[in-house]
Amino acid sequence: MKKTLPSSLVTPDHPDHPLLHALADDITRRAGGAATLAEAFPAMLRRCIDDVIMTPKTGRRSYDELEKTEKTYIGTRVEIELRALLRLSRGRLDTVILGHDVDIKNTMGSNWMIPTEAVNHPCLLVAADESRAMCYLGLIVARPDYLTVGQNKDAKKSISANGFAHILWLLCHQPYPANFWRNVPPATVTHIFAGSTGNQRMATLFREITGQPITRDVVEAVAQQQDFMRRIRSDKGRGARDHLAEEGILLLSGHYDAPLIKALHLPACTGSEFISYQPQTQAEADLALRTGAPLCWPPRQSRLDL
Template sequence: MPPSRTEDPALWRVRDELLRLDPTGARTAVAIREAFDQAYDGQRTGRWDYSQLHKTEKTHLGTLVEIWLQREFKFADGEDLDYRISGQDVDAKWSRDLYAWEIPPEMYSRGDQIAMVLWANEYSIRWSMGLIRISERVLLPEGKQRDRKRRLNDAGGDSILWIHRSRPMIENTLIHLPDGLMNEISDASSGQKAVNLLFSRVQGHLINRSAILTAAQQVDSAKRVRDARKALARDGVVIFGHYDPHPKMARDLGLPAPTLGRFISARLAEYEVGDSEPFTVIANRRWRLARPDEEVGEAPPLPTQGNE
């Protein structure tokens, strides 16, 4: 069991501060997503999957997560460890496998230090964050590794004070595409056609800016989205972004609402009296999601986004 607030008040103060900064885990989820996407560097490499990374890049992913967390939360540097939170030195430990964190000697040989343990998996679309006070009691014996890193034993796993556990990741759109679709996107004759295909075939799901950059292999994702809107309008497809009133329109239709850097496409049909589906108002007319085999006309023009 993790220590109680009375048994380890310093650990709980760190926990309280992290929850104050990010009560829902949304900010941490963004930092983790940014770290993965930076490692893939899809705009230049075309990569979108953890399995495509080299061994050194996989090792570096943990460092990127630490950097993005510090960037997001403005943690002060620790005196001996990564961060200073609520007056305590805290070391961030990352692993792609739950409970497989590697604890270096400086965490167990200089007094009992606090570790922030983090885990995320692109395929299960889950992540977790917790705190643990490192001591001999929670560690496996030293092995033969030259770096003397050790892992948690069963007592260590049970001692984690979880802050966010098994929370949903911001989904990597490209990993979860239907079989063969990513090959079609990669084989498109231009970056714009690749983005058009992505929004045409992946409707009703949030699509990240990084997925657009990877599909297009070009810099300006905003222009790619604007041009995709024009190209797909003739097929009745709209692309909602994160600026108002687009998120409200998506919610009206029963779709996930786009947040910063995310988009969602949908094929629309004009709403008629007697229709049972939810609707939204665009250009002073009512629109609903089109039925699977329904013939539709041109999509309505959406309110402009940002600097459009």
């Protein structure tokens, strides 16, 4: 998406203000409020993109590695997931909001392609900026004056430079989760997924990537098993957490171990994130042991036969 966006002209004296604000209010209400929308929408986008990249199965780590057809499918997936998130029905265009036919447009670039059938109709604009980990959600009435003169071979036009000022933003420059694997070295990705069991892959993940919050979705992708959470919990000495503890590595849950995570001055984790850390001093080890966290200190040699 463009780094610099013009201030929205959709103020009370704008001709599209009543319609766009009514649509925006309904979308926000359907999402459960502005705060919930700001949390759920970015997470939904992240899932849509990562489910197509499929790092665990393909070894690919970024959107740029996708085939053209896969990039197109992301737009379809976002449309489906967004309707589900907002509990919207299908319409003559992509959906119907407050009785108005609305087209849903998605881009991973800096603009949207508006089809002829959507001209003069409201459009719900979705954008994800992978390089800056920012996302966008806006509304516009796709009036001809807001579109480019030129068009592609399918007669689709883009929003003009001046047209961007006629977007009402629900979310603008909104941070969203960066692709976890994007900055992980290829050799590390290969090493993690080389494990033949869920415990092996899980232990390698948290052994190789320490001090960094890791989401539940990443854990599930690495485990590749139905009961993936079992690989994180202590499991009578058989789980990844047990084996890492023997090596002097803590595997902590943002839900259960938040006080210890804070006391060790580690990055804050949400309730669905995990973080590993190897204490560097006896004082840190004692702190962990006092909380009941499984930890062997001093650590034994790394276990490879999980």
